Amino acid sequence: MVTIRLARRGANKRPFYSIIVADRRRAPNGDNIEQIGFYNPLATPNEERLRVNMERYQYWLSKGAKASDRVASLVEQSKTSS
Secondary structure (H helix, E strand, C coil), X not given: CEEEEEEEEEECCEEEEEEEXXXXXXXXXXXXXXXXXXXXXXXXXXXXXXXXXXXXXXXXXXXXXXXCHHHHHHHHHHHHHC
């Protein structure tokens, strides 16, 4: 099964997450099929906090991929704030 989930990047105490499409059996920081965005929880007001390629997100959902709870809530927040 394919999932859309967060993969942690960044330094200690400075988290930065990539939004990836991956086989659920793979390690979060291992192989992924595609990177479709990012999430920066510590973004300052002049920095971009979240970016998701919605075309690719919808494509993978149509192919049967399942978004993690956190990714689904982030995407929902970005839709309402836009």
